[in-house]
Amino acid sequence: MNEMRIGIIGLGNMGTGHAQYLAKGQVKNGVLTAVCDDRQERLEWARKELGEQVKTFANVEEFLGSGAIDGVIVATPHYSHPELAIKAFAYGLHVLIEKPAGVYTKQVREMNEAAAASGKVFGIMYNQRSNPLYRKLRDLIISGELGEVRRTNWIVTNWYRSQSYYNSGGWRATWAGEGGGVLINQDPHQLDLWGWTTGLKPKRMRAFCQFGKNRDIEVENDVTAYVEYENGATGVFVTSTTDAPGTNRFEVSGDRGKIVIEDGKLTFWRLRVPESEFNATFTGGFGQPECWKCEVPIQSGNGEQQHAAITQDWVNAVVKGTPLLAPGEEGINGLMLSNAMLLSTWTDNWVDFPIDEELFYAKLQEQIRQSKTTKVAGEYQTLNVQGTH
Structure with a gap:
């Protein structure tokens, strides 16, 4: 793989920030190809600001199974991080979750087990x-x-x-x-x-x-x-x-x-x-x-550069096989x-x-x-x- 196609679930403050630096080409070998949010106003924003080349989805299953992405950034409310990550692994996707890993360790441990079984690259947005x-x-x-x-x-x-x-x-x-x-x-x-x-x-x-x-x-x-x-x-x-x-x-x-x-x-x-x-x-x-x-x-560096740096590190791990700075398993x-x-x-x-x-x-x-x-x-x-x- 020479280029990684990235999708984002959740276009709140964090998801929007990730979309913006990806759209600007600040992550080498990483290209934003799809976003998912159940609010139509956020999807309309994506169509206007991110361009027609970025597909928009309101349904998670359609997004994950679209074939438009190789990996997903999960930027949704805390409780849903593990559940969405587990579903993404089941679809054969690499995953980068926003912090925190979840709300309780029992749930996060299940996510870690799913990541290990999937063989996919699993990172967490510990930008610090x-x-x-x-x-x-x-x-x-x-x-x-x-x-x-x-x-x-x-x-x-x-x-x-x-x-x-x-x-x-x-x-x-x-x-x-x-x-x-x-x-x-x-x-x-x-x-x-x-x-x-x-x-x-x-x-x-x-x-x-x-x-x-x-x-x-x-x-x-x-x-x-x-x-x-x-x-x-x-x-x-x-x-x-x-x-x-x-x-x-x-x-x-x-x-x-x-x-x-x-x-x-x-x-x-x-x-x-x-x-x-x-x-x-x-x-x-x-x-x-x-x-x-x-x-x-x-x-x-400033905060935006640090977020982009973690995403770049995740993409490098997928494309080049380099070790992760912030493995998702360590979120627990x-x-x-x-x-x-x-x-x-x-x-x-x-x-x-x-x-x-x-x-x-x-x-x-x-x-x-x-x-x-x-x-x-x-x-x-x-x-x-x-x-x-």
């Missing part, structure tokens, strides 16, 4: 993996430059959302419509990067989620979580949509110093000798290792962290990894049954093809 800032952090940790990781602290509270934002759509911030709040809507990139950059595997977690804090919503919008890793390290994750101004600071401490990402900069406080070595040899009283503050130069990792935070809160207890997926699913269903948008729940858990907003 293409951000040079986090790629450098991963490099410094995985290469051993930081030494063994001992502690992680991420404060990401710059997701401010007003009540009017939540009121803009009946599905927003509801268990039936979105399946969660800040963890499932705003934080999937951070939850993915947390494990991807550090290489750490969580052992157990205790979290405290607040639901509808200072907002009239059903879901979590303020979270503090504590995690213990298999190597003995610990971590704290704090997130909120009500802090103004908010903070986005990721600090990782290791045997050879600490790295901080904040305000688009990466700073490495590098110890001249590892702390473990200093501690074993130092005979004084209040001394500590000599430390150098190093500003590591980083050139970040960040989702398990958010599921664990909610489950810990609902059970008021520690949660071990891997989590009890059946218990989480049962607890989620309890929330959905009490949701104000039960009608939306039925629609969103079937093959709804409207785009995310």
Whole structure:
């Protein structure tokens, strides 16, 4: 295959963005040939803006079986990601899903199994993996430059959302419509990067989620979580949509110093000798290792370029057989962290990894049954093809 024909399901904000950069030819060897949405106004937009060469479909089955595409980008509401991906695999198509991978890990695990059985290329739109800032952090940790990781602290509270934002759509911030709040809507990139950059595997977690804090919503919008890793390290994750101004600071401490990402900069406080070595040899009283503050130069790309970069990476994997930067199977990792935070809160207890997926699913269903948008729940858990907003 020298050229990959790409279709998009869902023409909301994200799907529209993908369509625009594909139509501009920003993905080499990738051409947009079809789109699918059940809203006629979005299909009319596609016909006007994307040209006659891009076919339009209102029906998912017709779209997937049209023979017009080799792969599909799924940009629909959260609940439908796994279901649509599984159907696409059944039609012999490659798949790139928007984040999050889904709402609950049981559903995502079924999608991963379908992907493996299909033999097709499966990616996820973790565009922040293409951000040079986090790629450098991963490099410094995985290469051993930081030494063994001992502690992680991420404060990401710059997701401010007003009540009017939540009121803009009946599905927003509801268990039936979105399946969660800040963890499932705003934080999937951070939850993915947390494990991807550090290489750490969580052992157990205790979290405290607040639901509808200072907002009239059903879901979590303020979270503090504590995690213990298999190597003995610990971590704290704090997130909120009500802090103004908010903070986005990721600090990782290791045997050879600490790295901080904040305000688009990466700073490495590098110890001249590892702390473990200093501690074993130092005979004084209040001394500590000599430390150098190093500003590591980083050139970040903009958000659109990062999205196009992941799509390009997916196309390269199909056309050239290169490895994926963001394999779709890895979407379950960040989702398990958010599921664990909610489950810990609902059970008021520690949660071990891997989590009890059946218990989480049962607890989620309890929330959905009490949701104000039960009608939306039925629609969103079937093959709804409207785009995310």
